[in-house]
Every structure is written in structure tokens, then in C-alpha cells.
Amino acid sequence: MATEQQLANFREEVAGWLQANKPADPGFLLPQSFMEVGSEQQLDFLREWQYKLWSAGYLGMAWASEYGGQGAEPIFQSIANKEMARAGVPIAFNVIGLGWAGPLINDLGTPEEKSKYLKGILTGEDIWCQGFSEPDHGSDLGSAQCRAVRDGDEYVINGTKIWTTMGNYAKYMILLARTNPDAERKYDGLSFFLSPMQVPGIDPQPIRKLTGEYGFTQTYFNDARIPASCLMGEEGQGWLLAMKTLQYERGAEAGAAGGLSFIRIALEDMIESLQGIKRGGEPVLKDPVVRDELMQLVIEDKALSVGDKRSVISALTHDYRGSLPLSNKYRWTEHARRMRQAAVRLQGAHGSLYVKDEQAVGGGFWQRAYLQSFSATIGGGTSQVQANIIAEHVLGLPK
Amino acid sequence: MDFGATQIQVSEEQLMLQDAAAGLCAELSSIDRVRALLESAEGYDENVWQSLVDMGWTGLAIPEEQGGAGLSVGEFVTIFEAMGKYLLTTPLMSTVLAAELLRRSSESAAHAPLSAIAAGSKATVAFLESEDWMDASLGARVENGRLIGRKEHVADAAAADLILVPATENGALVIVVVEGSSIGSEARCAHDVIDATRRAQALNLDLTVTDSQIIRGEGLALALDETRLIGALLVAAESTGAAVSCLNTTVDYLKTRKQFGKLIGSYQALKHPAVDILCAIDSSKSLVYQAAAEMSNDRLSRDARVACHMAKSKASETILFAGDRAVQFHGGMGFTYECDAQLYLRRALWVQQAFGDPVAHRKQLASLLLDA
Numbered sequence: 121m122a123t124e125q126q127l128a129n130f131r132e133e134v135a136g137w138l139q140a141n142k143p144a145d146p147g148f149l150l151p152q153s154f155m156e157v158g159s160e161q162q163l164d165f166l167r168e169w170q171y172k173l174w175s176a177g178y179l180g181m182a183w184a185s186e187y188g189g190q191g192a193e194p195i196f197q198s199i200a201n202k203e204m205a206r207a208g209v210p211i212a213f214n215v216i217g218l219g220w221a222g223p224l225i226n227d228l229g230t231p232e233e234k235s236k237y238l239k240g241i242l243t244g245e246d247i248w249c250q251g252f253s254e255p256d257h258g259s260d261l262g263s264a265q266c267r268a269v270r271d272g273d274e275y276v277i278n279g280t281k282i283w284t285t286m287g288n289y290a291k292y293m294i295l296l297a298r299t300n301p302d303a304e305r306k307y308d309g310l311s312f313f314l315s316p317m318q319v320p321g322i323d324p325q326p327i328r329k330l331t332g333e334y335g336f337t338q339t340y341f342n343d344a345r346i347p348a349s350c351l352m353g354e355e356g357q358g359w360l361l362a363m364k365t366l367q368y369e370r371g372a373e374a375g376a377a378g379g380l381s382f383i384r385i386a387l388e389d390m391i392e393s394l395q396g397i398k399r400g401g402e403p404v405l406k407d408p409v410v411r412d413e414l415m416q417l418v419i420e421d422k423a424l425s426v427g428d429k430r431s432v433i434s435a436l437t438h439d440y441r442g443s444l445p446l447s448n449k450y451r452w453t454e455h456a457r458r459m460r461q462a463a464v465r466l467q468g469a470h471g472s473l474y475v476k477d478e479q480a481v482g483g484g485f486w487q488r489a490y491l492q493s494f495s496a497t498i499g500g501g502t503s504q505v506q507a508n509i510i511a512e513h514v515l516g517l518p519k
Numbered sequence: 520m521d522f523g524a525t526q527i528q529v530s531e532e533q534l535m536l537q538d539a540a541a542g543l544c545a546e547l548s549s550i551d552r553v554r555a556l557l558e559s560a561e562g563y564d565e566n567v568w569q570s571l572v573d574m575g576w577t578g579l580a581i582p583e584e585q586g587g588a589g590l591s592v593g594e595f596v597t598i599f600e601a602m603g604k605y606l607l608t609t610p611l612m613s614t615v616l617a618a619e620l621l622r623r624s625s626e627s628a629a630h631a632p633l634s635a636i637a638a639g640s641k642a643t644v645a646f647l648e649s650e651d652w653m654d655a656s657l658g659a660r661v662e663n664g665r666l667i668g669r670k671e672h673v674a675d676a677a678a679a680d681l682i683l684v685p686a687t688e689n690g691a692l693v694i695v696v697v698e699g700s701s702i703g704s705e706a707r708c709a710h711d712v713i714d715a716t717r718r719a720q721a722l723n724l725d726l727t728v729t730d731s732q733i734i735r736g737e738g739l740a741l742a743l744d745e746t747r748l749i750g751a752l753l754v755a756a757e758s759t760g761a762a763v764s765c766l767n768t769t770v771d772y773l774k775t776r777k778q779f780g781k782l783i784g785s786y787q788a789l790k791h792p793a794v795d796i797l798c799a800i801d802s803s804k805s806l807v808y809q810a811a812a813e814m815s816n817d818r819l820s821r822d823a824r825v826a827c828h829m830a831k832s833k834a835s836e837t838i839l840f841a842g843d844r845a846v847q848f849h850g851g852m853g854f855t856y857e858c859d860a861q862l863y864l865r866r867a868l869w870v871q872q873a874f875g876d877p878v879a880h881r882k883q884l885a886s887l888l889l890d891a
Contacts, residue, residue: 388520391889405889408882415881418522418888419829423802425525426809433527435534436808439763443801451798507794508787515770515793517784 122193134200137176138207143169149475151335152488153382154215155285155495158326158334163289166213170244173212173379178204180218180242180377183226188239189377197378205384212379216285217241217248219376220368221294224361225314229352233314237292242377249290249317251281251297251339252362261296261362262307266341268297270355273348275299275313277321277341283499287324287337290317296362299355310358313350320344331491332475369500385456385489387421390463393482397468404466417459424452443514450506453496460490522888523825527808533594540601543570548607550859553716556608561678562718563609568641571611578637580816581618585630586637592619592749593814596756596807603760606862608716610641610675612757616750617642617683621734622816623742624694628734632681632696642681645670645722646747652875653883655744659686659724666695666728669721672710676720684724685743692743694734701726714869716862745819748827751874752810755827755834758870759803762834765841765863766796769848776850783848792844799837806830821887828884832877835870842867 122130146165151157157166173179174188181197183189204212212218222241225233240246257263266279277297284293295313303309317324321344324337353361368376391414397404404410430436431444463486464471475484497503511517547567556562571577579595581587592615599612618636621629636642648658648670659668668686676682682702684695702722710719770793773784783789810826813819819827842864846853853860871877 388522391520411885411889412878412881415832415884415888418884419806419833419881420802422522422525422809422829423805423833426527426805427801429525429527430805430808433529435529435537436527436804439804440797440801443797447794447798447801450794451801504787504791507791510794510797511784511790515766515797517770517773517790517793518782519785 122195127195127199130196131199131203134178134203135207137178138203138209141172141176142207142209149483150210151213151333152385152485152492153495154211154213155499156329156331156333156335156492157213157286157289163213166210167244169210170212170214170379173204174242174244179212179379180222180238183222183238183242183377184234187226187234188242197376201378201380204380208384209380211381211383213286214241214244214247215379215381216250216290216294217246217292217377218379219381220250220365221248221292221314222377223368224294224365225352228361228364233352237314240291246292247286247290249284249287249293249337249339250365251284251293251295251315252365253281253283255280255282255338262310262359264296264298264310266295266297267301268295268299268311268313270299270348271345274345275348275350277315277344277346279341281339281341282327282336284324284337284339285335287317287339288326290324293317293339294365296358299358303356307359308356310362311355312352312358312361313346314352315346315350319346329491330494331488366500385460387417387459390417390459390486393463393486394466397466397470397481399468404468410466413462417455417462420455421459424455427451440514443510446514447506447510449496449500450503450510453493454503457490457493457497460486460493464490520888523822523829524813525809527805527812529808530594532590533597536595537597537601539574540598541604543574544601544605544607548602548605550606553606553862557715562716563678567607568609568611569639571609572639576611577614577639578618580615580622581633581637582622585633587618587633589816591814591816592753593811596752596811599753599756600760600807603757603762604764606716606761606764606866610643610678612750612753613643613675613679614641615753616746617644617679617681619749620644620683620694620742620746623745624734624736624739625742626734626736628696628731632683635681640680641675641678642683643673643675643679644683644746645673645676645685646743646750646874647672650872652747652872653879655740657685657687657692659684661686661688661693661695661728661733664727664729666697666724666726668724670724671721672719673722674717674719676707676722677709677718682722685739688733688735691735692739694739694743695728696732696734697724697726697728712869714865716866717869741818747874748819748824749814751831751880752807752814752827754870754873755803755810755830756807758834758838758866759800759807761863761866761870762796762800762803762838762841765838765845765860766793766800768859768863769793769796769841769845772849772852789848793848796837796841796844799833799840803830803834803837806833821891825884825887828880828887831874832880832884835867835877838863838870839867 178200180189181192182194268275293315295315299311300309321342323340326334327336473480578587579590583589679699682697706723708721776783807830810830813823813826845860852858
């Protein structure tokens with residue numbers, strides 16, 4: 121176990137390194153999250169930054185050294201992540217790899233899979249994407265219809281996946297596909313693949329998002345042939361592995377290689393952004409109605425931060441066991457959405473401007489952030505599905 | 520911009536108190552006993568009070584020199600949370616706050632009443648002269664050896680052996696320690712409190728007071744202000760406990776009541792608000808425990824004040840949300856006196872106002888965070 125002193129020294133070291141190595145403003149719009157990488161320019165910039173982070177030893181710290189990590193205690197990565205957020209550095213963009221596919225392979229993969237995939241995730245050389253959602257099966261993942269049919273040493277894939285983050289840049293995909301359409305339980309017919317993307321018959325088409333930016337693709341599979349060795353686990357284990365992946369996705373940072381998936385968009389900064397805004401000739405921050413709304417947001421912000429700490433103190437979670445971790449995504453993402461919406465609403469006439477307008481507050485940062493916030497209240501299971509899960513698992517309400 | 524600390528911690532002692540409180544409240548306060556006390560004049564059970572005294576709970580925050588345990592109120596907020604959960608109402612909160620005011624006055628004149636409270640005397644503070652919790656001005660005054668003035672919403676005034684009356688004397692704030700027995704029935708008017716588990720009176724005071732009853736000192740205004748904030752925290756803790764049993768009552772009904780051939784708890788129109796109540800309870804709990812961690816027996820820090828405002832604001836809204844939806848979700852049953860939902864909704868309405876409503880607390884919070 122690292123001592124308090126070692127942790128404090130490490131914190132200081134990371135902070136110092138970030139200070140010295142934080143990239144200058146590149147002069148073009150950088151993504152606020154990993155779901156907004158929409159140009160080669162952004163991609164090259166972020167790839168270089170992630171490689172630099174990894175070279176300095178601040179990514180994959182808890183992974184084994186033979187796979188590009190350092191075998192350090194996870195607390196070190198968690199400290200590094202916090203310092204990155206604090207320093208306001210760009211995101212570590214290869215998030216599907218660093219946060220979901222990587223931890224899955226690290227925890228459940230074979231030695232061959234670990235050697236083949238983990239290091240490239242850390243260096244940023246191998247970009248990963250995720251093929252779970254389908255156009256007709258968003259939150260209802262268990263009904264996924266994309267087919268994988270075994271043919272000798274290969275699987276033949278047919279179907280469509282949607283919301284594939286960086287699908288047009290990715291080298292690999294974690295793919296959920298149906299190998300047995302006749303399984304008694306629909307979940308048992310699914311299998312999980314670590315699939316290559318640069319294969320004939322796989323066609324990722326960029327989707328333009330409500331922000332006006334790109335970042336996702338709809339990915340078409342047309343008799344695409346992938347090696348049978350891409351199957352992770354056994355046929356029929358797809359649901360199990362997908363659920364495990366979603367745990368990484370919804371959980372805080374369990375097993376993740378670290379880095380930021382989102383730049384920190386804090387309530388403090390939101391209030392700061394309102395400093396110069398007037399209403400009726402007075403600063404908007406002096407308006408009692410506005411102050412009341414801001415305080416409601418501050419209170420929820422604080423409650424969420426404290427809740428993260430309370431969730432690990434069992435004596436203080438006795439009334440509703442498991443509620444805090446299970447509602448974590450639901451509460452944080454809904455809070456972020458409300459906070460960013462307020463940021464736009466309170467800008468006065470400038471609230472109607474967007475990113476290309478020179479008068480837009482902070483370059484339209486909050487407009488973009490608000491529109492972007494729906495990616496989190498919809499992606500990874502919509503808030504409404506989350507509410508069902510919480511109702512059924514914590515309160516025991518019937519399906 | 521600094522929203523205050525986010526640390527929470529619990530000591531062994533707190534955990535023991537929490538377990539003891541949960542056990543005792545469950546044993547002493549079944550819902551039938553709560554209901555039996557609603558119509559009684561006293562509103563509480565003297566035997567229950569004696570049990571609390573025997574447990575040493577009346578003296579938890581009283582210094583050891585005066586016979587108490589010398590804890591900080593933060594270390595036993597979970598007692599009030601447990602009492603709220605079982606709707607167990609006694610003069611304990613009033614008494615703890617009276618002791619807190621006395622202790623925070625740091626005056627030697629407070630030692631005798633503190634010893635009396637540690638030994639089992641009930642006490643209360645006459646905080647209010649109007650409906651306005653945010654108004655610290657006082658009409659009550661000490662003049663020519665008499666205490667004259669009107670106090671309203673005095674919690675547990677009928678039960679209290681000691682009533683602490685803030686007043687002015689030659690323009691300076693003093694606290695007058697009045698024995699309950701010295702206030703005749705003609706000077707008392709019982710309020711009809713909407714939360715029928717509670718009792719309060721308005722007092723028309725015109726009494727002879729001696730010098731030994733009067734606590735004077737520079738620090739009294741701050742002590743009184745801090746005691747109000749601590750009152751807000753205790754109400755927040757108590758109402759968070761009540762919100763838990765309120766939600767549980769609602770959820771039990773959603774799991775058993777069928778309409779249109781289905782358990783009504785399967786309908787998302789009922790399910791999703793139930794989850795939002797759960798999340799509000801989780802927020803309230805986090806804020807209450809965090810505020811508890813900021814408490815100390817010294818002057819309250821800025822972060823402690825921030826935390827108390829947050830906890831009271833959130834917890835007040837949570838119990839009202841839970842109580843309001845409990846009535847609605849019980850359908851026709853919810854409209855009856857027999858249904859327990861009304862107990863929680865009435866509690867919620869009392870909670871809104873006690874020690875300041877949510878908007879008032881957010882107004883003070885905004886000053887601390889935005890104007891500093």
C-alpha cells in the first residue's frame with residue numbers, strides 16, 4: 121500500500137508534468153468528449169496527446185507492465201485522472217478502448233488477447249469502437265439482431281449497428297451479434313467479438329449530430345468475414361460480456377486505463393461564465409430568482425459529490441443498499457443536462473447564438489455542452505431505462 | 520468558487536448510537552403508538568422520554584463538567600434520523616437545542632440549567648415572535664425586573680421545565696431562563712400544529728425575573744444564530760428519516776395494489792417519481808451526513824454554515840415531495856385519515872417552515888457562495 125506521502129508526492133509530480141506539457145490552443149475546436157471526434161485534424165492532435173500521456177506514465181497505470189501498463193495500485197491512476205480534470209487538459213480520446221474494451225480484455229481476456237490488444241489501446245495506435253446498439257434496438261440491447269454465422273474459420277456478419285463512436289477511425293470493434301436466433305432466451309443467442317474494422321463488407325457511415333458535429337457512424341455489415349478467433353469467450357456468452365462492459369461504462373473508473381473521457385464541465389465554471397451577463401442593467405448573478413436556481417444546482421452538485429464518498433461507507437447506506445452506485449449515471453447525467461441548459465438560458469440574448477458567432481459566450485461552449493449532454497442521458501441506457509432498473513432493483517417494484 | 524467540503528466520516532461512537540437509536544425507535548414507536556399519541560394532550564409518552572434520559576441522550580452534547588457526554592451534535596444526528604423514520608416525537612430536539620444555546624453562550628450562568636438538562640429536565644428555546652424565521656429582531660424585553668413579550672411557535676412549551684427566552688435588556692441581547700411552572704395557563708395558548716405528532720404554544724409573558732435567571736454576554740447573538748442553524752440540521756436529519764418510511768409506505772402499496780389487472784407499481788408514471796423520491800432521499804442523506812461532519816463545539820465554520828443551509832433546503836423539499844406523492848399514489852385511500860400518507864404530508868408541511876424554509880436557506884447560501 122502506498123503511503124499518504126507517496127500519494128501526495130505523486131499528485132504533485134503529475135500536476136507539475138501536466139502544467140509543463142499542457143498543449144496550447146490548436147486554433148480549432150477541440151472535442152468536449154470522446155463522442156465528438158469528427159475530423160482528421162482533431163484525431164491527429166488527440167492521438168499525439170494520448171501517446172504523450174502514456175509515454176509519461178499516466179495511462180494504464182494499473183495494468184500489467186507486459187501489456188504497456190505499470191502494475192501500480194489503481195489509486196495512482198485515479199489521482200492522475202483527477203489532476204488531468206483539474207488541469208483542463210484535452211481528453212484521452214480512445215475511450216472505448218481505455219475504459220470499456222480494455223478493462224474487459226484485461227479482466228477476462230486470454231493471454232493472447234491481452235498481448236494482441238492492450239498496448240495499442242494505451243498508445244492510441246489502435247482505436248476501438250463499440251457495436252452494441254442497433255437502429256431498432258437502442259436501450260433494449262438483448263434484442264440485437266445483427267447476425268454472425270460460423271463458416272469454417274470465419275464468421276460472416278450481416279446487420280447494422282448505430283452510434284458507433286469513431287467508427288470511421290477505429291481499427292477494432294467490440295461487437296455484439298446473434299449467433300443463435302433460435303435460442304430459447306433471446307440473451308442466450310448472443311456472442312461477443314473483438315472484430316477488425318478494416319474488412320471488406322464493413323462500411324461505417326458518419327452521422328451528423330444535433331450539435332452539427334460528427335463523431336458517430338452507422339455501421340453496415342454486408343457479408344463481412346472476420347476470423348473465428350475474434351470470438352471472445354464462447355458462443356452464447358455475448359450478453360454476459362456485454363453486461364460486464366456496461367458495468368465499466370456506467371461505473372466510475374473500475375479497471376479503466378484512465379485519462380479523461382470528457383473535459384471537466386463544472387458548475388463553478390458555469391457560474392463564472394455568467395459574471396459579465398446583465399439583466400435589467402444589473403448583474404444576472406444579483407437577481408434573486410436566478411440565485412435561487414443556481415443554489416438548487418449547487419446543492420445537487422454537492423449532494424452528488426458527497427454521495428460518491430458516502431457510497432463506500434456501508435453504515436451510511438443502510439436504508440437503500442446499492443442505490444448510490446446504481447443511480448450514479450442517472451443522477452449525474454441528468455444534473456449535467458439541467459446545469460448546462462441553465463447556463464444557456466441565463467445568457468440573455470447571447471443564449472441564442474452558436475459556436476461560429478464571435479459574440480457567443482465562451483465561443484458557444486455551453487450551447488454545445490448542453491446539446492452534447494443528451495449523449496449521456498441517452499447513451500449507455502436512457503435515463504428512463506435507468507429509472508426502471510433502479511425502481512426494480514432497489515425499490516423492488518414489479519416490471 | 521468554493522461550494523464547501525465534501526468529506527464525510529463516521530466514528531465507532533456514531534455507529535453505536537445509530538444502531539441503538541434504530542433499535543430503540545423501532546421498539547418504542549410502532550405506527551399504532553404514533554397514532555395513539557396524536558390526540559393526546561401531551562403528544563409524547565413520558566416513559567419513552569425517561570428511556571431517552573436513561574440512554575443519556577439528553578446530555579450528549581452537554582460538557583462533561585455539567586454531567587453530559589461532551590459530544591458535538593454532528594455525532595448524533597442519526598438519532599434524529601431514526602426518530603423521524605419511526606415518527607417518534609418527544610421534547611428531545613427542543614431540549615438538545617436549548618442545551619446547545621446554553622453551551623454556545625459560554626457563560627457561567629448557563630452551567631446550572633445545563634446540569635439540570637443533563638439530569639433529565641426538558642427544555643426549549645422560544646425562537647420566534649412572528650412567522651419570520653429570518654428575522655432576528657426582538658420585541659421581548661427585560662425591564663424593571665420583569666420579562667415582557669410575546670413568543671410564538673414555541674416547540675414543546677407545555678412539556679418544558681425550562682424555557683429559554685431571548686429578549687433585550689437595555690438594548691442588549693440576553694437569554695432569560697424561565698421555569699415552565701412560572702408561566703400560568705392564562706399566559707399560554709396551544710397552537711393547532713398541522714403535524715399532529717408535535718406540540719407548540721404561543722406565550723404571553725409578563726413575569727418577574729431575578730438576576731440569576733438572566734444570561735448576558737457578547738457572544739449571545741452568534742450563539743442564537745448558530746443554534747438556529749443546528750436546529751435546521753436536526754430537522755433535516757429527522758425529516759430525511761421520515762422521507763424514508765414515507766417512500767417505503769408508498770412502495771409497499773405500489774407492490775400490492777392492482778388496477779386494470781396489473782400491480783400499479785409496474786406503471787412508469789408511478790415508478791419513475793418513486794425513483795426520483797429515492798434519489799432526493801439519497802441527496803438529503805448525503806448533505807445531512809456531510810453537514811454533521813462539519814459540526815464542532817467551537818464556532819461554526821463557513822463550510823458548516825454552507826452545509827446546514829444545503830441540508831435543510833434539500834431535506835425540506837424531499838419530505839414534501841415524498842409526502843405529496845404518497846397521498847396521490849395511494850389513490851382514494853390516500854385521501855383518508857386512516858392512511859399513513861397523511862402523517863408524512865403533515866410532517867412535511869411542518870418541516871418546510873421549521874428553522875427557515877428552503878428558499879430562505881438558499882438565499883443565505885447564495886450570499887455565502889456568491890457575495891464573499
